[in-house]
Amino acid sequence: MKKAAFAVPRGIAALLLLTVVGSPAAAGESRHYYSAEQSKAGASVYASQCSVCHGSQLQGKTGPALAGPDFRSSIEYSKMSGKQLYQFISSQMPYDKPGSLTETQYQQIVAYILDKNGFPAGKQPLTKKSLSQISLLPFPE
Numbered sequence: 278m279k280k281a282a283f284a285v286p287r288g289i290a291a292l293l294l295l296t297v298v299g300s301p302a303a304a305g306e307s308r309h310y311y312s313a314e315q316s317k318a319g320a321s322v323y324a325s326q327c328s329v330c331h332g333s334q335l336q337g338k339t340g341p342a343l344a345g346p347d348f349r350s351s352i353e354y355s356k357m358s359g360k361q362l363y364q365f366i367s368s369q370m371p372y373d374k375p376g377s378l379t380e381t382q383y384q385q386i387v388a389y390i391l392d393k394n395g396f397p398a399g400k401q402p403l404t405k406k407s408l409s410q411i412s413l414l415p416f417p418e
Contacts, residue, residue, distance in 0.1 A: 310401075311402060312401060315402040320389050327386065345394075349416045353414065359413055362390070
């Protein structure tokens with residue numbers, strides 16, 4: 278019995294391979310959504326505006342943890358995106374003065390939180406536009 282030959286054009290084969298294996302981003306290509314300078318500025322804003330409730334190491338106090346296993350569990354449960362995290366923080370925090378910081382300060386705080394949770398820094402700062410592209414899942418190991 279003869280086997281039928283089936284030729285797949287190269288372009289189609291490459292597309293099929295990407296579909297089966299996944300895109301470079303899905304295969305572990307890291308994404309960078311904030312700059313190290315932005316995170317450093319965020320550390321300062323965080324210390325003055327957030328640490329009293331969330332702890333100096335983002336470990337949580339009267340407010341929930343913003344880093345570590347508890348924060349990770351919260352993100353995995355809620356499926357929160359970077360944009361949703363920013364929207365919540367910028368509209369609800371600080372607890373005693375919601376929405377009182379500048380857009381830049383809120384972006385710096387989110388950059389700091391991302392940094393402390395293992396999301397890698399890049400050359401470009403976090404912006405309103407890049408926030409909509411941030412998926413917090415899968416969470417960095």
